[in-house]
Amino acid sequence: MHTAIDERGFAFAEGGVTAPLGFSAAGVSAGIKRSGRRDVALLAAEKAVPAAAVFTTSAMAAAPVVVSREHLASGRVRAAVVNAGNANACTGEQGIHDARAMAAAVAAGLGCDAADVNVASTGVIGVPLPLALVEQGIAEACESLDACGGDAAAEAIMTTDTFPKQTAMTCRVDGATYTVGGMAKGSGMIMPDMATMLAYVTTDAPLTAEACDAALRAASARTFNRITVDGDTSTNDMALLMASGAAGGEPIGPADVRFGRVAETIEAVCAELARMIVRDGEGATTFVTVRVSGARTEADADAAARSIANSPLFKTAIFGGDANWGRVVMALGKSGASVDPGRVDVSFAGIVTCERGMAVAFDEAAAAEALAADEVEVAVDLHLGDGEATVWTCDLSYEYVRINGEYRT
Amino acid sequence: MHTAIDERGFAFAEGGVTAPLGFSAAGVSAGIKRSGRRDVALLAAEKAVPAAAVFTTSAMAAAPVVVSREHLASGRVRAAVVNAGNANACTGEQGIHDARAMAAAVAAGLGCDAADVNVASTGVIGVPLPLALVEQGIAEACESLDACGGDAAAEAIMTTDTFPKQTAMTCRVDGATYTVGGMAKGSGMIMPDMATMLAYVTTDAPLTAEACDAALRAASARTFNRITVDGDTSTNDMALLMASGAAGGEPIGPADVRFGRVAETIEAVCAELARMIVRDGEGATTFVTVRVSGARTEADADAAARSIANSPLFKTAIFGGDANWGRVVMALGKSGASVDPGRVDVSFAGIVTCERGMAVAFDEAAAAEALAADEVEVAVDLHLGDGEATVWTCDLSYEYVRINGEYRT
Secondary structure, three states: OOOOEOOOOOEEOOOOOOOOOOEEEEEEOOOOOOOOOOOEEEEEEEEEEEEEEEEOOOOOOOHHHHHHHHHHHHOEEEEEEEEEEEOOOOOHHHHHHHHHHHHHHHHHHHOOOHHHEEEEEEEEOOOOOOHHHHHHHHHHHHHOOEOOOHHHHHHHOOOOOOOOEEEEEEEEEOOEEEEEEEEEEOOOOOOOOOOOOEEEEEEOOOEOHHHHHHHHHHHHHHOHHHEOOOOOOOOOOEEEEEEOOOOOOOOEOOOOOOHHHHHHHHHHHHHHHHHHHHHOOOOOOOEEEEEEEEEOOHHHHHHHHHHHHHOHHHHHHHHOOOOOHHHHHHHHHOOOOOOOOOOOEEEEOOEEEEEOOEEOOOOHHHHHHHHOOOEEEEEEEOOOOOEEEEEEEEOOOHHHHHHHHHOOO | OOOOEOOOOOEEOOOOOOOOOOEEEEEEOOOOOOOOOOOEEEEEEEEEEEEEEEEOOOOOOOHHHHHHHHHHHHOEEEEEEEEEEEOOOOOHHHHHHHHHHHHHHHHHHHOOOHHHEEEEEEEEOOOOOOHHHHHHHHHHHHHOOEOOOHHHHHHHOOOOOOOOEEEEEEEEEOOEEEEEEEEEEOOOOOOOOOOOOEEEEEEOOOEOHHHHHHHHHHHHHHOHHHEOOOOOOOOOOEEEEEEOOOOOOOOEOOOOOOHHHHHHHHHHHHHHHHHHHHHOOOOOOOEEEEEEEEEOOHHHHHHHHHHHHHOHHHHHHHHOOOOOHHHHHHHHHOOOOOOOOOOOEEEEOOEEEEEOOEEOOOOHHHHHHHHOOOEEEEEEEOOOOOEEEEEEEEOOOHHHHHHHHHOOO
16 A cells, blocks of 8 residues: 655545445355355445446447446445446346346345445356356345445456456545545456456545546546557446545535545556556556647547557567657558647657657667656647657567467367 | 469459559669669559558658658559668658659659659668669669550569569450559568568559549558568558559549449458568468458458557467467457457357357367468457458567567668
8 A cells, every 4th residue: 555645746545436425345256256255246325326437439338238228327326336256247138137136135134225236247258147156245244334445445346457457546625625535457468257347436525426527537538448458448437536524515517616625636546556457467567658649639649659559669669678660650641630740759768769850869779778668758749839748558568469379268 | 473363353463563554663783772673663553553552640741751651642653662671761851852862863764754753662770761872873764664564664673572473464344454463562460671661562453543542542451461470560650542544434433333343452462462471471480361351340350450460469369270269359358349248159260269259169189280371361350240250470480579579770
């Protein structure tokens, strides 16, 4: 756990999703994962609280996504349940029934309305959910909810993750101290279970549902939606934000002067979780920050950065320690962003390789050494405007091919 | 060389780009490639003839693309020159000057207008063209033009290609026999030189420039633009069609009743060249046909097929011999095409793995055996309409990572 200050001055706090006041969590072993590891997580507030979520844009959205979208319409959530080991995707009507049954089991255990329960599943697809096991796990999780249960919950949502991902930060606003906590699962490389990314963010700030929605949408756009591995999108992705208000104070709507600082803290927590996801990429040997500046618009910068970060040609060059700016230029060319070939600057780890669209002599040995680091920044300046965007990704290695080629459904 | 009938009944003919009447070609060694192999190709008609071209959509288009676009405005081309070993891309004003100098050298050698010369370059980027060598090669090529020179030209345009790509087919229209020939370079896997694809198609049918344009656009959309490896796009891609009219007959415009059959033959030649490019993918072990049917529109079918064919997750599964329909469903979900999760059928090599969006029990051993073949068809039926599209691709292997990771600019 971090106890430091992040780059933007947010103070890290101990704990994860249960660090903010008013939340409890549990993670239990229900026998869905063959390994016997924890596979049912439950996160609960003391009552239904303001909440918002963002979901996968996939047209093949899984059953729990369909059900959770429906439940979120009220803008309130009492509890969120997750099972790992089975994605309940491509499971037809039965899948919808099973997702509703998960919500009902939580409602029965906590004595709340099933419509106030958020449901998620992650794991293999096309296999019916072992509902009896899941229901038993949910009952057990309801019994074992604990204000220090964040660690167990963060473990229970893992699939091929190699470490649990959680963080918490605090901010002071108008004399009040608010805490934001979070946990996530997902790996930078697309995974056998289709890289499902789940993120749960909690805060004890008294945000309204509208404020939750505004903060989560803005944060996701600049964090979870800015990590990319190969452009593949899961059927089950979701990020949820719940605001208990337990730290006190008058409700904070999106227009409130206090909103900005809380929203920034939420974004900082999401950014930390997003970076952990990229770092956990199986097969990844290098964490790559692609920063595009000087674009005509932010949308152009985003398209350009994403095109570079998603290019297998670029990603294999990083794996090979090759400051191959030609591949960056190629990716820019196909990105759809406005570019002037005569103005593009490209640098790798601070070493300028291309200026005004043309080759610059550089020290190849120094570049190879710089690219051998665990983290590399590739910066592009389009010299056309003020648009900026940063995307985080990882390299494309032999290990990636092994993992995804050898995995059997 | 083929001497058979293709699947749509076109008769293969001997020869490549010089098989049609009225064309000569040459391929010489100018010393641009370090290997000493042929690296300057010239293709010429007896006079400026109706022609059309399609170019890369990259915003970072290389100098020869800029110059050739300008020259093509007249709808006539006398000769096309290509150098391999240097892409003349990211070379600024000097690059434009050098591309014009290549056209001027051909014009001087053949006694024609420089504006009637099409120019292309392929190879490393960001390095100034060794113009003196190229000009010397062009002078030699002008001297050695030969009606049987197609083989030498097809060799001279190769970069990392492992075999020259050429084909020719004939069709009979209204008592006349027309021949269509072609040569191409490019590899199914993105290449160190950024996968530049160049294709030269010739015919002795008396097509007008408008007919050339209509035929080439339609053929490219269904052939060159339907091969994909990873979505990367070169700065130098081009396909050119020249129509000598040397086989006789009245001019054929796009509305002529004879146009359809000639256009079909042009498409068949382009399809053959496109398939050769995918087969030559370095690192590719399997040629994959992705066929999507039942889409609401052809555009939807194209988006869906392309999303599947470009998914690294899908491509590594094919490499691993895994009939992983979940990855097909994931790629459909993010494609932007209209899909109804409850109607999707997916089969691998004729083996149904997913029906109405749900898993179907299938013989895993039989599927693994079928996927071990050199060619595999993956078929998706969306059951929403009549839209159909086919995309050709290859798998993603260790060898791909090795080639693109170890290559140094």
